[in-house]
Amino acid sequence: xxxxxxxxxxxxIAVIAAVSLVGCSGGGGGGGGGGEDDNELKLMxxxxxxxxxxxxxxxxxAFIEDNPEVTIDLVPVAGxxxxxxxxxxxxxxxxxxxxxxxxxxVEGLEFLSSNNLILPINDYVENDPEGQELVDGLLxxxxxxxxxGGEQWMMPIATNNMVMYYNTDRFTEAGLExxxxxxxxxxxxxxxxALTEDTNGDGTADRYGFSWTSNEIFPGILPWVVNQDGNxxxxxxxxxxxxSEPVVEAVSFLYDLIYEHQVSPAPAQMGxxxxxxxxxxxxMMGAGGWPSDTFFQAGFSAFDIQKxxxxxxxxxxxxxxxxxxxxxxSNPDLAWDFQKFATANYFQKSSIPAQTAIAETWPxxxxxxxxxxxxxxxxxxxxxxWFPNPTQYSDYEAATxxxxxxxxxxxxxxxxGLDAAQEELSTIVMCN
Amino acid sequence: xxxxxxxxxxxxxxxxPRRAALRHPATRRxxxxxxxxxxxxxxxxxxFVVVPTAGMFALSLFRWNLLSDGQFIGLQNYxxxxxxxxxxxxxxxxxxxxxxxxxxNVALGLLFAVLLESRMPRWTRTxxxxxxxxxxxxxxxxxxxxxxxxxxxxxxxxxxxxxxLGVSRLDWLGSSALAPISIVIVASWKMIGxxxxxxxxxxxxxxxxxxxxxIMDGASAWQRFWRITFPLLSPxxxxxxxxxxxxxxxxxxxxxxxxGGGPGDASRTIVQFIYNIAFESFDLGYASTVSLTLLxxxxxxxxxxxxxxxxxxxxx
Numbered sequence: 001x002x003x004x005x006x007x008x009x010x011x012x013i014a015v016i017a018a019v020s021l022v023g024c025s026g027g028g029g030g031g032g033g034g035g036e037d038d039n040e041l042k043l044m045x046x047x048x049x050x051x052x053x054x055x056x057x058x059x060x061x062a063f064i065e066d067n068p069e070v071t072i073d074l075v076p077v078a079g080x081x082x083x084x085x086x087x088x089x090x091x092x093x094x095x096x097x098x099x100x101x102x103x104x105x106v107e108g109l110e111f112l113s114s115n116n117l118i119l120p121i122n123d124y125v126e127n128d129p130e131g132q133e134l135v136d137g138l139l140x141x142x143x144x145x146x147x148x149g150g151e152q153w154m155m156p157i158a159t160n161n162m163v164m165y166y167n168t169d170r171f172t173e174a175g176l177e178x179x180x181x182x183x184x185x186x187x188x189x190x191x192x193x194a195l196t197e198d199t200n201g202d203g204t205a206d207r208y209g210f211s212w213t214s215n216e217i218f219p220g221i222l223p224w225v226v227n228q229d230g231n232x233x234x235x236x237x238x239x240x241x242x243x244s245e246p247v248v249e250a251v252s253f254l255y256d257l258i259y260e261h262q263v264s265p266a267p268a269q270m271g272x273x274x275x276x277x278x279x280x281x282x283x284m285m286g287a288g289g290w291p292s293d294t295f296f297q298a299g300f301s302a303f304d305i306q307k308x309x310x311x312x313x314x315x316x317x318x319x320x321x322x323x324x325x326x327x328x329x330s331n332p333d334l335a336w337d338f339q340k341f342a343t344a345n346y347f348q349k350s351s352i353p354a355q356t357a358i359a360e361t362w363p364x365x366x367x368x369x370x371x372x373x374x375x376x377x378x379x380x381x382x383x384x385x386w387f388p389n390p391t392q393y394s395d396y397e398a399a400t401x402x403x404x405x406x407x408x409x410x411x412x413x414x415x416x417g418l419d420a421a422q423e424e425l426s427t428i429v430m431c432n
Numbered sequence: 433x434x435x436x437x438x439x440x441x442x443x444x445x446x447x448x449p450r451r452a453a454l455r456h457p458a459t460r461r462x463x464x465x466x467x468x469x470x471x472x473x474x475x476x477x478x479x480f481v482v483v484p485t486a487g488m489f490a491l492s493l494f495r496w497n498l499l500s501d502g503q504f505i506g507l508q509n510y511x512x513x514x515x516x517x518x519x520x521x522x523x524x525x526x527x528x529x530x531x532x533x534x535x536x537n538v539a540l541g542l543l544f545a546v547l548l549e550s551r552m553p554r555w556t557r558t559x560x561x562x563x564x565x566x567x568x569x570x571x572x573x574x575x576x577x578x579x580x581x582x583x584x585x586x587x588x589x590x591x592x593x594x595x596x597l598g599v600s601r602l603d604w605l606g607s608s609a610l611a612p613i614s615i616v617i618v619a620s621w622k623m624i625g626x627x628x629x630x631x632x633x634x635x636x637x638x639x640x641x642x643x644x645x646x647i648m649d650g651a652s653a654w655q656r657f658w659r660i661t662f663p664l665l666s667p668x669x670x671x672x673x674x675x676x677x678x679x680x681x682x683x684x685x686x687x688x689x690x691x692g693g694g695p696g697d698a699s700r701t702i703v704q705f706i707y708n709i710a711f712e713s714f715d716l717g718y719a720s721t722v723s724l725t726l727l728x729x730x731x732x733x734x735x736x737x738x739x740x741x742x743x744x745x746x747x748x
Contacts (some may be wrong), residue, residue, distance in 0.1 A: 054662075087711045094498040115499045204601060206586070215692075226729040265586055266606050281586070402696055409606045409695040 001018065038331040039069045040049030041338060043323065044092070044099035046085040047076035049350070056103075059347040063338055075099055081216045082107035084395035095118070100329035101338060106387045106398075107218070107319035108143050109153050114391040115290025118324040120151035123335045131155070131336070132262065134343050137355045139375065142320045148237075154324040155339040158351035161377050162223040162308055163317035165189075169302040170195055170207075170283040179306045188309035192263035195283040205262055210284040210430025211276070212254070212368040214267035214408070217388065217400055218319060219287050224250040227311035232388040232400065233429050239423035242400065243418040250311070253416045258286070259410060269406055277303070288319075289363075291376055304368045307377060307379060316377045317384045321351065325351060390429040399424050485727070492721040497714040507652065509532035509704065509721040519705065519722060526702045529612050529619075530680035536620040537676045538669065546657070549635045559575045559633070560609030568625030568672065576689035583690070611691045615699050619686050624681060627672050634668030663746040670741045677733055681726070702726055725732070 009365060039332045051074055060072040077092060079085025086108045086159045093099075104112060112118045125131045134155060135143060142156050171178060174194050179187070192209025199206050213220050215234065225232060229244025233239065243249065257264040268276070276282040276289055278300045285291075286308060295303060307314070325335040346353040346362075353424065359375040361384055390396050403421035406412045412420070492509050496502035513519065567575055583591050583604035591601045604614045638661060646656045663668075684703045687693050693700030693708075700708075701714055707725070710719035 054549065087714070090498055090714065091711060115497075117499065235716065245623075266603065269645040274585075392713070398712045400710065402694060405606075405692075405694045406608075409603070409608070411608050411695055411698075 007246045008231055013200050020072060028294055039335065040071050040073070041101060041334060042073045042099040043103070044075040044077055044087075044089055044097070044102050045103035045323075046079055046082075048079065048085070049294075051349070052076075052294075055347050055349055056136065057063070059342060059345070061334070062345055063341050066341070067337070081219075081397065083394035086111055087394045090115075091358065098328045099211065099326055100134060100331070100335050101323040101325055102322065103323050106152070106319045107393055109146060109324075110148060110389050110391045111146060111393045112149070112324060117326060118153055119327055119329070119418065120153055121155060121325070121336065121339065122150075122152050125152065128336075128340075131340055133368060134340055137357060139354060139356050139359055139378040141269045141318060141378060142247050142314070142354055145318070145384070146322075147171050154322040155343045156320040156354040157322040157342045158289075158322045158346070158354050159378075160218075160290065160351050161316050161374065162219060163305045163373060163377065164287050164308050165287055165291055165303055165305055166284045167277060167280055167282075167302055168304055170280050174283075178304060181307050181311075183306070183309045186307050187309050189257070189261060189263070192257065192284065193261060196263045205265075208265050208282050209263035210257060211264050211273055211282045212267050212286055213270040213273055214405060215269045215401065216424050217397055218317070219270065220267065220401075221254065221404065222253060222384075222388070223286055223317040224254060226315050226317050226384050227308060227313060228253075229311075229313045231386065231395055234389055235384070235386050236431065237388075237390050238420055238429065238431035240429045242403075242425055243414050243415070243422040248310075248415055248418055250420060251404070253311075255407060255414050258408060273277075274386045290350045292363050292366060292368065292371075293350040296363070305316070305370050305373055305379075307428070316328075318378065319387065320354065391431075392428050395428050396425065401430055441592055467692075472636050488720045488723055491717055492724060494717045496716045496718060498645060499714070502717070505717070506674050509718045513725065522697055522700050522702055522705045525566040525612060525697065525700065526681060526683075529616050529683070529699075529701065530677070532616045533619050533680040533683070534676050536616070537680070538672050540556070541624050541672070542631055542669070544547065544624070544663075545628045545631030547633060548659075560718060561628075564628045567622045568629075572622060573689060574683035575622045576618060578684050579614070580690055583614055605691050606695060608695055611695065611699035613719060614690060615683065615701075618690060619680065619683050622686070623676070626675065630668055630672055631665070636663050638664045652660045661672075666745040667747055670737070670745045673741075674734055674737055677737070681730060 028310060047053060056074055064070055077085060077089045078419055079088050125135055142159055146153055146156055176194055195209035196205050197207040225247050228246040228250045230244055234241055273285055274294055277285050323339055325332050329335045343354055347359050353362050362374055405418055407414055407417040494502040495505050548557055585601055585603045602610060604610050642660050643656055646660055681702050683701045687699050687701050687704050691699045693704050705717050706722050709715050
């Protein structure tokens with residue numbers, strides 16, 4: 001009897017905790033939120049660099065100048081990549097932080113929409129000629145990639161397409177001509193070999209022809225997979241295809257760059273890669289528009305860009321980002337006005353503007369000689385047919401990168417590693 | 433029967449004065465004062481330990497992804513524990529790293545502390561003490577970031593020095609064999625200062641008369657350490673064993689920042705895995721279940737250590 005009495009408080013606490021915790025979860029669409037009044041906007045964004053908040057503040061101030069009755073709060077969220085940013089944003093939202101608009105890219109769209117967190121903009125676009133005009137002015141491929149199941153989820157502000165950055169000083173030192181737009185994987189390999197050097201004569205290369213990032217799928221292996229006519233998940237985004245033939249071929253090509261041809265070190269994090277590129281340790285790397293701004297800020301100008309080399313095919317691999325309106329937004333109309341303003345008035349600097357007219361002259365500071373490629377790679381080439389952004393993006397990205405890490409560290413063979421990845425991803429990438 | 437009556441009567445007579453004493457106003461006041469002093473920490477313990485633990489248990493019975501309503505699934509998360517091969521392989525790796533860190537901190541820490549307390553100029557001792565303690569007082573994030581540069585395969589200082597000695601570059605952070613070793617090195621480097629600090633305090637509390645008497649009796653340095661220092665230091669060693677066991681099983685910042693747990697899961701620790709389940713897979717229920725397994729393991733290890741310690745600790 002006494003024992004039972006002793007257990008009673010613990011059981012009560014457990015029940016209270018259970019009820020309160022489960023109650024706290026709320027519904028995706030439930031709970032009031034957003035700014036406290038109709039003229040307040042709360043913007044949640046990925047604080048991915050030192051100047052990011054400053055630029056969103058400039059955009060917000062410009063919007064306020066046109067709409068003096070509006071106030072805008074910025075909510076920065078940290079993250080190493082899109083997966084971790086989305087995870088951290090979800091934690092903040094679950095904790096009661098209800099923004100009106102959330103910054104996302106194509107990576108987060110399925111996650112946000114399937115959890116019923118964001119509003120589609122189809123009705124706004126159909127009924128707002130200004131909105132329709134902005135959609136018509138988008139770079140080709142952007143509208144398609146930011147839509148799922150017939151719903152368009154946001155008006156993109158900017159995009160990033162994968163291009164090859166090359167260090168012009170290293171090309172000059174090696175006596176190489178700049179790569180041309182029609183270069184192939186074979187041409188690329190020859191170039192990388194010519195750029196790889198053992199400067200101290202210890203028998204190991206210390207200046208490499210090429211490297212890629214280990215902490216993101218998009219600038220990492222995706223362009224190589226797509227240019228081998230493959231993708232990492234099925235078109236309906238319900239099953240992984242990471243051990244399909246094109247993926248095996250693309251990953252094998254990258255693997256051989258490290259172990260057979262020895263023109264690449266093990267892939268590194270994007271930050272490390274950018275540093276090594278500037279010091280000349282890495283002569284070529286794949287990335288979107290963001291290095292251009294980083295290099296400008298660092299005063300580094302010895303670089304140019306070219307299309308990614310063609311494999312069995314070529315398609316421009318790109319994403320798209322912008323602010324999506326949350327279902328909890330207190331004034332969705334005002335949020336739509338902000339979306340339009342943000343796409344028409346470019347402030348982001350670190351990515352390629354989504355509007356073709358603005359993209360054609362981007363960047364305005366520290367532009368590479370071939371900077372027009374940022375826009376023409378969209379307008380003159382086919383674009384990626386669908387983006388591998390399943391609902392469980394954070395989990396999917398982490399599992400994919402973990403598997404690739406084992407392969408590129410030489411811990412497992414390409415086919416064996418990708419088969420294991422396929423098995424694990426089959427439990428993550430699925431549709432109900 | 434007589435004996436039983438006597439014993440029973442004896443305990444009844446012993447209990448009577450105790451009850452009388454408890455009824456005494458002065459004793460009651462003392463009891464109330466003691467409760468008053470304990471109350472703040474009891475409330476804090478209840479709010480920050482008992483309730484969250486109960487909440488974690490409750491959550492382990494649900495499937496909940498943070499953003500939608502939770503679904504009660506009974507003991508399914510517990511069943512999943514037994515079929516989750518990845519979990520147990522991560523537990524095995526965590527245990528391996530934890531044992532290595534524990535040995536380094538407790539054994540090497542003792543060695544360094546004894547050396548620090550041996551004859552050396554005062555200024556040298558101060559420099560050594562500060563340099564051992566410095567990593568402990570700076571943040572784990574800063575420590576991990578510094579070591580990430582030091583251990584970098586291509587640009588790191590460690591490989592540069594090894595290169596001068598004719599050793600080819602080692603992939604400290606990128607190979608399955610070396611990544612856990614790197615975590616052990618960095619975590620030990622960070623935590624050993626605390627062990628040394630506690631050991632030094634323990635060594636200084638040993639009366640010098642004992643050692644002086646032993647010297648007079650002709651005891652060697654090893655005999656003095658083994659017969660006097662070690663027994664008197666055993667409560668300190670026991671304390672450090674407990675603390676280091678708990679800390680080394682809960683390493684998080686070092687693997688996250690140095691290797692990301694990779695390659696694959698080679699250097700992933702159990703706490704990092706719990707974080708991954710909760711905030712990458714958004715499976716709060718299963719993350720809570722795994723957390724409870726860690727809690728259970730830590731409790732069992734601590735109880736076992738307490739039991740065994742009775743045989744070798746000496747509270748002089």
